[in-house]
Amino acid sequence: MEENSKELAHAGSHGTLLHLEHLPIKSAKLRSAMKKFIVAWAKDLEDRGAVIGHVKMIAETDVGVLKYSVVDTGLGAEVVDELRGDTVKKGTVKVMAAVLNLDDEEVEASLDKELEPLDEQIGVHRAGHHCECEHEH
Amino acid sequence: MIICLISGFLGSGKTTLMIDLGKRLGKRGKRVAIIVNEVGEVGVDGALIDSYGLNSVELTEGCICCSLSGSLTNTLRTVSKDFKADFVFIEPTGIALPSKINNLIRTSMVEYEDKLAICVVDAYRAEKIYREAELFFRRQIEDVDVVALNKCDLVDDAKIADVSDLLHGLNPKAQVLVTSAKRGDKIDDVENMLLARVVA
Numbered sequence: 001m002e003e004n005s006k007e008l009a010h011a012g013s014h015g016t017l018l019h020l021e022h023l024p025i026k027s028a029k030l031r032s033a034m035k036k037f038i039v040a041w042a043k044d045l046e047d048r049g050a051v052i053g054h055v056k057m058i059a060e061t062d063v064g065v066l067k068y069s070v071v072d073t074g075l076g077a078e079v080v081d082e083l084r085g086d087t088v089k090k091g092t093v094k095v096m097a098a099v100l101n102l103d104d105e106e107v108e109a110s111l112d113k114e115l116e117p118l119d120e121q122i123g124v125h126r127a128g129h130h131c132e133c134e135h136e137h
Numbered sequence: 138m139i140i141c142l143i144s145g146f147l148g149s150g151k152t153t154l155m156i157d158l159g160k161r162l163g164k165r166g167k168r169v170a171i172i173v174n175e176v177g178e179v180g181v182d183g184a185l186i187d188s189y190g191l192n193s194v195e196l197t198e199g200c201i202c203c204s205l206s207g208s209l210t211n212t213l214r215t216v217s218k219d220f221k222a223d224f225v226f227i228e229p230t231g232i233a234l235p236s237k238i239n240n241l242i243r244t245s246m247v248e249y250e251d252k253l254a255i256c257v258v259d260a261y262r263a264e265k266i267y268r269e270a271e272l273f274f275r276r277q278i279e280d281v282d283v284v285a286l287n288k289c290d291l292v293d294d295a296k297i298a299d300v301s302d303l304l305h306g307l308n309p310k311a312q313v314l315v316t317s318a319k320r321g322d323k324i325d326d327v328e329n330m331l332l333a334r335v336v337a
Contacts, residue, residue: 005200006176009232009273011147015177051269053147053231058181065188067181071148072262075291082188094184096177098147098231100270 011053014107015096018115021123024089027066030059033122034068034093035077041097041114042070048110050099059083061091093124138217138249139224139334142238145257146266146277147231150287152182154257154318154327155226159191161328162224170194170222172212174201176230192220200230202237209238210245217247224331225249232273236280251334255327256281256311257318261291263300278307283314285327290317 006013020030034057042055056069063085068077097107118124141158143151152173159169171193173182183195194212201209209227216222229238235254242252256277259266263286267274278284284304289297297315304313316323 003234003237004203005230005232005234005237006203008234009270011176011232013177015175015179015181017179051265056181058184060184060188065184067185069148071259075261080185094179094181096175096179096181098176 009100011098011100012102012104012107013096013098014104014111015094016111017127018093018095018124019127020088020091020093021125023091024087025122027063027083027086027088029122030088031066031081031083033118034059034066035079037114037118038068038070038077039073040117041110042073044110044114045097045099045102045107046073048102048106050102053098053100055097057093057095059091059093061088063088138222139331140227140242140249140252141224141331142227142229142235142242142252142254143257144229144233144235144238144254144277144281145231146259146274148262149231149257149259150318151228151231151257152185154285154287154316154324155228156186156189156191157318157321157324158328158331159186159226160189161324162331163191167223168221169224169226170216170220171226171228172196172209172216173228174205174230174233176200176232182228200233201227202229202233202241206241209241210247213242213245213247217249223335234276236276239280250336253283253330253334254281255283255285257285257287258300258304260286260288260297260300263303267303275307278304278311281308281311283327283330284308284311285314285316287316287318289315289322290320
């Protein structure tokens with residue numbers, strides 16, 4: 001039987017594309033919300049028994065990219081900040097995590113939980129997710 | 138064309154190292170292509186690589202050492218034939234096994250001058266990952282030419298010595314380079330290894 005490295009490593013992963021609902025948004029507000037989100041998601045995964053591989057996100061915007069990643073909650077979030085403007089008028093965010101000791105569904109459940117406060121803070125919508133709103137996704 | 142496989146566990150610093158090497162080789166006028174693979178449904182690193190003006194192909198939703206092996210060989214052929222790259226970097230997922238990718242490259246029918254397989258190891262977390270997933274960690278170290286013991290800026294000399302001993306034990310043939318991709322420490326050495334492989 002063909003060996004599957006993901007199964008061999010007992011790894012789980014999940015990722016999704018997010019649309020920013022409330023644009024324009026101040027770059028500082030986006031930085032703050034994303035950093036808070038990525039740290040909270042990593043912590044929740046650890047609390048569920050995961051050994052973190054990486055938990056990361058990238059915002060691709062009209063004023064550049066912003067990336068945060070966590071590989072160990074003790075080290076906090078690493079950032080690559082290439083945002084070159086005060087205000088983001090257009091953009092999407094990709095988030096993903098890959099960990100050991102949890103399956104894909106558990107990683108997704110953790111993301112669902114942590115997206116709620118992010119949505120309350122800046123307004124995000126998962127691509128492909130059906131909703132009643134009138135936005136185009 | 139030189140193929141450089143940059144493998145290593147999730148979060149070890151593969152992308153940071155590869156972007157640095159790609160930029161350096163680009164400044165020397167070399168054509169650089171990057172094949173990046175992420176295990177999840179969406180790719181994060183491809184967007185970052187593209188933001189530095191590097192040419193990347195992103196393969197997602199699987200691992201190129203097993204479920205996406207066909208995509209890897211097809212992409213390698215395209216990069217070789219259409220892009221005419223001088224250097225191709227392959228960054229597999231952090232749960233890929235280098236020995237399997239090395240085999241795929243050997244049997245891909247793609248012509249290349251030489252190949253360098255580097256495994257990036259996070260010095261800060263190496264012992265923890267070894268404890269949690271020993272078999273997997275061991276297999277990631279096997280069959281590579283160089284182990285980049287990365288994030289040396291986060292640990293002291295005693296930790297570097299301990300992890301170096303562990304790595305030498307797992308792959309006595311590999312050269313261990315103590316690096317910090319973030320600070321650029323010892324990246325010159327890796328770049329020179331790649332340039333030395335170009336047939337004059």
